[in-house]
Structures are given as C-alpha cells and as structure tokens.
Amino acid sequence: LISPAKAVEKIDKKILQIVEKMKRALLTADKPKGVGLAAPQIGISLRIFVTKPYPDSPIDVFINPQVLWRSKTLGEIKRKNKLEGCLSIPNVWGHLRRSTKVKLAYTDIKNHRREKEFSGFPATIVQHEMDHLEGILFPQRVLEQKEKLYQIEETKSGTEKLVEIEI
Numbered sequence: 438l439i440s441p442a443k444a445v446e447k448i449d450k451k452i453l454q455i456v457e458k459m460k461r462a463l464l465t466a467d468k469p470k471g472v473g474l475a476a477p478q479i480g481i482s483l484r485i486f487v488t489k490p491y492p493d494s495p496i497d498v499f500i501n502p503q504v505l506w507r508s509k510t511l512g513e514i515k516r517k518n519k520l521e522g523c524l525s526i527p528n529v530w531g532h533l534r535r536s537t538k539v540k541l542a543y544t545d546i547k548n549h550r551r552e553k554e555f556s557g558f559p560a561t562i563v564q565h566e567m568d569h570l571e572g573i574l575f576p577q578r579v580l581e582q583k584e585k586l587y588q589i590e591e592t593k594s595g596t597e598k599l600v601e602i603e604i
Contacts, residue, residue, distance in 0.1 A: 439572030442475070442482045445500050448454070448548045452485070452500070456546060459487045460496050471524050473562040475569035478525050486566035490559045490591075502543035504567060506553065507536035521565065521588065525576050530599065531579035531586045535564045580604070 445452055445547060455476060457528035462479055463471045474484040489496045511534040512519075539552045541563060555563050576586055586602040 439477070439574075440482075441572050442477050442484045442570045444484050446542070446546075447498065448546065452483075453546070455481055455483065456485065456498055459485065460498075463487055463489055463496065464578045466524050472558075472568060473566045477569050477572070484570050486567065486570065488559065488562050490562055498546045498574045499541065499563075499566070500546070502541045502542040502563075502567060502570070503587050505540040505542050507540075507564075508538035510537045511535065520562070521561070521575050521579075523565070523567075526574065528574065528588050529576060529586055529602065530588070531576060533575060533577075533579050534582060535561050541567075546561055 459474050459476065459479060463474045466474070470492075472490050473486060473488045474532045477485045486495075486502065487496050488498050488499070519532070521533045522530045535558060538554060538556045539560045540552065542550065542552050545551050568575065568578065579586055586604065587599040588602055590595045590600045592598055
C-alpha cells in the first residue's frame with residue numbers, strides 16, 4: 438500500500454524545480470499522451486499535480502489540492518473509446534465511473550489560494566491525480582467498481598486490439 442503524499446510546506450526554488458520537471462515529463466510522455474501527472478509518479482511524495490487536458494491547453498499546476506465537493510452524478514461507463522489509463526502503468530486500461538463535476542481548492546504556482554470547478558474530461562483527470570496523491574492507482578478503482586482491465590495487443594496484421602487482463 439502506498440501512503441498519501443505530504444503537503445508542500447512552502448513554494449520555494451526546490452518546489453518550482455519539481456514543477457518544471459513534472460511539466461517536462463508530462464510533455465514528453467508518449468503512448469498514451471499524458472494529460473496529468475502527480476509528483477508521486479516521478480518519485481516525489483508531495484501533494485502536487487499538473488494537468489493538460491487537451492493539446493492546446495496550458496499546463497495547470499495544483500499544489501496542496503483538496504476536493505471541496507464532487508457531483509453525485511457519475512459518468513457513463515461504456516462511452517465509446519473512453520478508457521482510463523495511467524502513465525505509471527503503461528498499456529493497462531479500464532472503464533471507470535467518476536463524478537462528472539468536482540470542485541478543488543488548491544495553491545497555484547504564485548502561492549495564491551484558488552478554487553476551481555471542473556467538469557467532463559478535466560474532472561476525470563483531477564480525480565485521477567487526486568487518487569495518486571492518496572496512494573491509489575486507477576486499477577484499484579476499476580476493480581472496486583467490478584469492471585475489467587484491458588491491455589493492448591498487436592494482432593498478426595499489425596493492428597491493435599484490446600484484450601481483457603485475467604485477474
């Protein structure tokens with residue numbers, strides 16, 4: 438079991454360097470393209486994560502985030518091609534129902550306390566990254582919801598297909 442990440446005491450040069458390292462890691466992630474990254478994923482147990490939900494989005498930084506509330510409404514499980522994955526667990530995917538809206542309180546890179554509401558895909562990313570800060574990886578959530586995990590395998594013809602992982 439992974440323990441929860443520690444709070445950032447102050448935003449100093451060391452924290453700014455960690456954030457820059459996280460941004461570079463997110464931008465250079467390949468297969469899948471990264472849309473979020475938490476500090477524990479790069480071996481740093483601090484409550485920091487970054488997101489970039491869409492190719493043209495800026496990278497947002499969240500320090501000491503707290504969930505203020507989540508919607509009770511959960512996203513549809515079988516949306517076409519909507520599988521959750523993780524940069525820490527390459528080639529593993531799963532259907533996962535998460536709240537469709539979430540509101541966070543957090544500190545930004547300039548040490549300002551903020552609150553922001555997220556919906557849709559950005560809300561999924563925020564919840565995924567918050568799980569990392571609590572020491573939870575997405576396959577645990579998938580299995581809690583009694584869903585299946587998948588991996589991509591290449592067929593003889595060179596195409597890719599999803600194959601259920603036997604647990």
